[in-house]
Amino acid sequence: MARLARLALPNQLHYLLQRGHNRQPVFADATDRQMLLALLGENARRFGVALHAYVLMDDHFRLLATPAGADALPQWMQAVGRRYVRHFNDRHGRSGTLWDGRYRATILQPERYLLPCMAAMDLRPVRAGLVPEPRLYPWSSHAHYLGQASDRILTPPAPYWRLGNTPFEREAAYAERVHQGVAPAVEEALDRAVEQGWVLGDPAFLAALQQHTGRRLVKATPGRPRRSGPSAPA
Secondary structure, three states: OOOOOOOOOOEEEEEEEEEHHHHHOOOOOOOOOOOOHHHHHHHHHHOEEEEEEEEEOOOOOEEEEEOOOOHHHHHHHHHHHHHHHHHHHHHHOOOOOOEEOOOOOEOOOOOHHHHHHHHHHHHHHHHOOOOOHHHHHHEEEEHHHHHOOOOOOOOHHHHHHHHOOOOOHHHHHHHHHHHHOOHHHHHHHHHHHHHHHOOOOOOOHHHHHHHHOOOOOOOOOOOOOOOOOOOOOO
C-alpha cells in the first residue's frame, strides 16, 4: 500500500512526532536536549514557523507549530533533523541513522484541539513515570505557559491568549486545564491522528481545509457507498 502523503499547509496548526530508530533514545543528557531546542528555535525563525509547544521524551519529541509558508514545515524539520543527527553522532562517537524514518504530522482544528493537545503533551512525562506532576519536568513548554519560565522559542497561540485578559488569568486557567487532564477518547484521537496523518476537526473545518488540498483528509469509511434512491423492500 502506498504511503499516505504527508500534509503540510500554511497557516494551519500542525501536530508533529519524531521518534528514534527502533524506539532508541535520541537524547543522552541535558546538553542534547538543549541543542535540539536551540535548533528548533533557530530554524523556526529561519523558515517562518511559529512553535507553540513541545515535549522532549527519551525516545521521541512532539511539537505543535504553525508554518507561514507551504514548504516551511518540511524545511524546518529537515534542517533540525540533519543538524541534530550530526551533533548527536559526533558527540557520542556513533554513526548511522538516529530517526525512525520521516517525522509524522497532522493538522488539528485549533479551537477544538489545541489546548487539549498541549495538556496531553504536558502530561506525557507524568504518564511515563518520569515526574509526579508536569511542572517538575524541565523539557516541555509547560513552565512557559504557567509563567514559571520565559521560553523565547515559543509563540503562544490564539486559544491560549483567549484564556484570560492578564498573564495571571491565562496562566491560572491553563494550569487548571492541565490539572483536569484530557479525556481518554480525545487523547486517543490525537495519538491516532498524528500516527496516521488524518486531520482532526469538525465537518465544517474539514470541508474548508479540503479546498486547499487534493489529498484525502480523513480515513474512508469501510464498506460500499450507499446507492441513491429508494431502499430495497425488506
